[in-house]
Every structure is written in C-alpha cells, then in structure tokens.
Amino acid sequence: MQSPKMPGTILHQLDALLCRHARDNICWHLDHSGIARRVAALDPRLAAFVQAGHPDLGDVPAVGEFLLGDQEFDKLVEAVSGLPSTLVHEISDQPNRPWLSDEAFFHMIPECTGEIRRHLAAAEAERWAEQCNGLLKELTGGRLLLAQGLDKACQLSSLIRKYLVAMGEHTQVPPPLGSFPTPTNPLPSAQSTEDHYDGRTLAAIQRMRKAIRQHERGIYATPSALLKMAGINKQLGRKALRVLKDLGEYRGHGRSKAE
Secondary structure, three states: OOOOOOOOHHHHHHHHHHHHHHHHHHHOOOOOHHHHHHHHOOOHHHHHHHHOOOOOOOOOOOOOOOOOOHHHHHHHHHHHOOOOHHHHOOOOOOOOOOOOOOHHHHOOHHHHHHHHHHHOOHHHHHHHHHHHHHHHHHHOOOOOOHHHHHHHHHHHHHHHHHHHHHOOOHHHOOOOOOOOOEOOEOOOOOOOHHHHOOHHHHHHHHHHHHHHHHOOOHHHOOHHHHHHHHOOOHHHHHHHHHHHHHOOOOOOOOOOOOO
C-alpha cells in the first residue's frame, strides 16, 4: 500500500518540470551566438543552470534541485527579448514558433486539480483549472516567441506557488514566500513570517488554515464563516487571518451580503 503524498507534492513536481522546460526552451537555441552571449552574460549561477540543460556544453555542472524564482524568470525573459524570430528559431520547420511545447508535457495538471480539491476546496480547484487551462492554451498554441513563452511559464509557475502557499507548503516555494533553493539563492533562509509570532498565535494560524481548507469557498471565505468553523476567539482568529493574508494564503477579508 502506498503512503499518502504530502500536500502540494504534485503541484511542486509540476513547478519543477515547468522550470526545467523553460530552461530547456532556451537551451534548444543556444547554438545561436546572440542567445549564447546573452545567457553567458547572466549571473554565473543562473547561466550555469541554463547551460546545464544543453547536451553539447561539456563540463557545465549538472542541474541541481532548483526552481526558478520570479526575478530569475525575469532575467531570462530579458535575455531573450528583442531578438528577431529568425534568431531564436533555428530548429523548427515553421517560422515564428520559437517557444516549443505541447499538451503532453502538462499531463500532471488534472492531478494537480485533484490535489487542490482535496487539500483546499472544490471552488479553488475550479478557479485553478480555469486559470491554468487558459495559460496552457497559450503555452501550447504554437504562436509564442521564446520570451513570450517564458513569461507565460512564469505566470503558470506563480499560479502553482499561490496554491502551494495556500496549503501552507512554504518549503516547496522559492523566496520571498518560501525557502526552496534557486540557482542564484541556493541556500535561502528557512525563516518565515510565522517565526515572529508566539505559540498561541501560531496555534490560531494552524486552526484557521484548517478552516480555510475545509470551507467550500477556501481562501475566499468570509472571516465570520471561518471564525465560526474554527471555533476560535474572534480577536485571535482575525489576527491569524491577517497573517495568512500577508502570506498569500487568504483573500477573503470583508463581509458577504448575507452577513
């Protein structure tokens, strides 16, 4: 019998594959000297991460267990922006299709939807599916230049991490929201925002997280509904919700029309 997976395991795997896919899309075009020069001019640690995916570069260090942070995605987009499509597209039969991807690469997305439904709420799974499928359509539509594809990959990665944070899985997300290593930050501090709070507040945060997971509206549930579900002191519960809002795990402050 298989042991149950930790919350966020499938989402994290998709994020790691997406970062590798973004890197490999650049590597497929490193034969062009203009792109190779721009990559080589990046932070040496980020350049090494990118070059490690190219089979013809010899002694480049192997890719470690890294994710690309938002700033690193931005640097990669900048490195390949402003290049004519003929420069970034040398391996396809079709011009103007430098970002290469297909739906088979994203086969894990239905599993991610199920994971969000199990650990957050059905409504959150529906929101994820809608937003994710929109990005997937663009990523696999065959109409993106390399920089545009990287930008969309960054958007999808940010979406994945939003749901990981909502599950409380900060260790699977790069800084500033988490502590997972990136090429230019291989040893991030594991300290989180929660480290600044006492035991009573931390216990309240965990109770509110549980209520958010159980409520049908998830991170968009109203404070009063979550306080009632958690059976917690009003002042302490609202303080916990403010912390979770700062962490990106809650977005439901306000009152519904029925309240």
